[in-house]
Amino acid sequence: MAALVLPFGISLAENPPGEKEQQRYTWRNAPRHSSGVAPDPAAHADQAVVMVMAADTFGWRGYFAVHPWIIYKRPGETSYTRYDVVGWGGGNVIRRNYAIYDGLWFGSKPKVMVDHRGEDAEALIDQVEAAVKSYPFPREYRSYPGPNSNTFIAHIGREVPGLNLDMPANAIGKDYRPISNPVGLSSSGQGIQANLLGVFGFSLGLEEGIELNLLGLNFGIDFNRPALRLPSVGRLGMDSVAAEKADQVKADEVAFEPNS
Template structure:
């Protein structure tokens, strides 16, 4: 009983601390424009993506994540992936959007590195150079094989984070470490509760994304309770927390040559 009490108190402390950091980190466009709606929220380029014309001869893959719009931004994030093959001068973007009809997987819904309804995106993966074209082929196959292309539930999933986690599992070369506040990344159907973790480097057990455990080289150890992630990343020391996602060293995958990535 004492152990259960200690675990409960520990989780409560983690929740309080992470929620406080989330309040402090609230994005300025959302907090500074009281009359702003989702229709008027800025979605201009954040200036993060490399110029595809200048890098025409280089293949590029990037993954972004940004806080969701409104009050949900205190709890969750929205991810997307962009890429271009060598010889192309424009990016292709894919993400899952739940309000645009039955086909939730959207192509070029927004600018490659655009603000997500006022929230500035954060870069999770940046791959360039030799071998990236082959990774793009794998990404496109993963997009086609996404099992929930006509289903969307914001909580507990499947949603945009479920989509990106699927790509991460199918393309381990991305080393895609979605933050703990990517609610939906741990969603698994009731018939397949055990499998590869979203980073493609470990394993997880999860009951519909509501209760589970992930263990892997990239993500460390993360416990999922009602969609809230609590854990520790050992490889790049950090706490994995609800609301803020991560507190500690960055886990961004950066590489000029796949196979020689650095964090």
């Protein structure tokens, strides 16, 4: 009980319900403008970029889960291509350019999980596009236990290990595997995983550390960047390498921005 209640309490403390009520967002009026976490594509037209980001889901679900997506651009392009899975609307749940590339997700600011630029990013883009096409659940969606938006990004991580994707513990659905294929690569593409329908199993890898999945809730320890991996919270400890790198790049861009 403590393992379940404590992470939820931390999540509440970080984002008190009173603040959400004061904003009184609905699906219609929740802000979805650019968050500024991705480099401006026009200003970086000569550079390839691949990023994965995630934001708290809308409403009360934001205390438990995140919604992720992937964006990329090739050198010479002045706009991003964005892919994520969205459950409402029917038909194919894989959406291309559904929203602004780094926009707030119905009021929630995204955090960077993957940030590759230059030649490294350019080498990944064809693999990412192939992974999007090979997603095995393009017409299925279940918020719990999956397949959902986290299942989609985890699939890309498995198919493109060069992303070095480290999905947080509160990415519910990332561990979803059909009962016919319970064992395989973890969402980083660099570890191993055994799981039944996203509700019971484990993952072990350099990026994930050791993680146990019980009823879709994940508990674990990250030894690579020391941290606890907890439901509701996601990560408690040192930031992931991608988040730290994105913060540093953004700080460098601001520092060298010419005076107006």
